[in-house]
Amino acid sequence: MxxxxxxxxxxxxxxxxxxxxxxxxxxxxxxxxxxxxxxxxxxxxxxxxxxxxxxxxxxxxxxxxxxxxxxxxxxxxxxxxxxxxxxxxxxxxxxxxxxxxxxxxxxxxxxxxxxxxxxxxxxxxxxxxxxxxxxxxxxxxxxxxxxxxxxxxxxxxxxxxxxxxxxxxxxxxxxxxxxxxxxxxxxxxxxxxxxxxxxxxxxxxxxxxxxxxxxxxxxxxxxxxxxxxxxxxxxxxKGEAIAGAEAWAVVEPALADFWRRVTAKLEPRHCPGRIKLWLGLLRRTWPEAEALYQRIRPARDCAAVEAGLAAAGILPAPVA
Ligand SMILES: Cc1cc2nc3c(=O)[nH]c(=O)nc-3n(C[C@H](O)[C@H](O)[C@H](O)COP(=O)(O)O)c2cc1C
Incomplete structure (x- = not known):
């Protein structure tokens, strides 16, 4: 192979x-x-x-x-x-x-x-x-x-x-x-x-x-x-026929995992840029990512990114 x-x-x-x-x-x-x-x-x-x-x-x-x-x-x-x-x-x-x-x-x-x-x-x-x-x-x-x-x-x-x-x-x-x-x-x-x-x-x-x-x-x-x-x-x-909603259902938890790992690794001020960078490339192929990118683009800090991810259902909603 x-x-x-x-x-x-x-x-x-x-x-x-x-x-x-x-x-x-x-x-x-x-x-x-x-x-x-x-x-x-x-x-x-x-x-x-x-x-x-x-x-x-x-x-x-x-x-x-x-x-x-x-x-x-x-x-x-x-x-x-x-x-x-x-x-x-x-x-x-x-x-x-x-x-x-x-x-x-x-x-x-x-x-x-x-x-x-x-x-x-x-x-x-x-x-x-x-x-x-x-x-x-x-x-x-x-x-x-x-x-x-x-x-x-x-x-x-x-x-x-x-x-x-x-x-x-x-x-x-x-x-x-x-x-x-x-x-x-x-x-x-x-x-x-x-x-x-x-x-x-x-x-x-x-x-x-x-x-x-x-x-x-x-x-x-x-x-x-x-x-x-x-x-x-x-x-x-490698031959897997995966597309549409089924495929996005794989990407969404990956984004949540990515965010958790990025915030654990980097200083908070560097985190929003990292997820924007990924979404900027993801939106080339995924309309879902375009919407998310537009939502998160104005975010200046981690809390704003997390609010955007929560609003999209990717992270759990923050407890009020
Ligand atoms: C943001 C970015 C960083 C890169 N950093 C490296 C690197 O550290 N080492 C390397 O050998 N190539 C690096 N490259 C080149 C890539 O490994 C690859 O050769 C190039 O992007 C062409 O492949 P692609 O058209 O599939 O992206 C980098 C490319 C990009 C876009």
Whole structure:
């Protein structure tokens, strides 16, 4: 059976979102938000904070295994941190070569490294040597910085350096998140390298999933924003016919669960933004979410969000 992954998404797919989406189901693995490595060996608590699943044998509550993603550019420092991350027993350690954020790129990390395939090779080889052999090292890349001139060089550098699997987000850094994703480039990469390739980019529904598999020739797919916009997408892809009111009846308790977990984890002032962010994506696919989004959008504090969720029947009405 083809595998499905939940993509790493900083600020969106934190442990709370991973917990909620993998509980709904359909995912074979998920990946943490990137953990930034600069010049120090991070303390154990830094890994635990970004990946609390490490204290649950590296799995979400639903049992979905979690890979830890690192972002950085210094081979030795990445290697030391990867070795430490590996001690916690994650599914894999993944290296980020796709982040387009200017702040990250200015410090030489993320997608900007795609200008330098030799450095990519050195990073992956150094990290691989430092890690215990039983923990896989994987890498996630975009097609390049400005264009696809060095795409295949980069993919080959990662694979021959020791990455056991590549996830390809089929856009350049400069393309950001602008559609389309160039799925045919994933096919070119998969033909060039000897390791499995996971296809990623612009999969919002089952038809897109069929499309990316057909064009890329890859069986395995990673879902990013589409997974958050439609929490049932992975289950639909795996063949479950669930739609309409029956489907929304799964999403509603997930929203309640999400809110409970967000308020337990974050400072109150950060909580309303998190549920608005999710509803903002959910409303792409769900009319019910549009109504809820409009209701909650003006909320400035947790009490106002809770009143909105209660009015929609998602949380119990507050006791007067
Ligand atoms: C809000 C957001 C945060 C992201 N953070 C990360 C990250 O931490 N690490 C990473 O490798 N990719 C990150 N990505 C990229 C996604 O993993 C994925 O490659 C991209 O969204 C394309 O897939 P999609 O079209 O299915 O969303 C992020 C994307 C978004 C939208």
């Amino acid at each position: 083809a595998r499905l992954a939940l993509a790493p998404m900083q600020g969106l797919a934190d442990d709370v979102m991973r917990e909620v989406l993998t509980a709904i189901g359909g995912y074979d693995w998920c990946v943490t938000e990137f953990i930034r490595v600069t010049d120090a060996l991070l303390p154990a608590r830094a890994f635990r904070r970004m990946a609390p699943e490490l204290d649950n044998a590296g799995r979400t509550g639903a049992g979905t295994p979690v890979a830890i993603q690192l972002l950085g550019s210094d081979p030795v420092c990445l290697a030391e941190n990867a070795a430490r991350a590996a001690e916690f027993g994650p599914l894999a350690v993944d290296l980020n070569f796709g982040c387009p954020a200017p702040m990250v790129n200015r410090h030489g990390g993320g997608a900007i490294l795609l200008n330098d395939p030799e450095l990519l090779h050195t990073i992956v080889a150094t990290v691989r040597r430092a890690m215990p052999p039983q923990v896989p090292l994987t890498a996630k890349m975009r097609l390049g910085v400005k264009d696809t001139a060095r795409t295949l060089d980069c993919a080959l550098a990662l694979a021959t350096g020791g990455a056991a699997e590549l996830v390809v987000h089929a856009r350049t850094k400069e393309e950001g998140y602008t559609p389309p994703a160039h799925w045919h480039w994933i096919a070119r990469i998969a033909e060039a390298v000897a390791v499995p390739v996971v296809a990623n980019g612009e999969v919002w529904n089952v038809a897109d999933w069929e499309g990316i598999r057909e064009v890329s020739g890859c069986a395995d797919v990673m879902l990013g924003r589409g997974a958050v916009a439609d929490p049932l997408l992975a289950r639909r892809i």
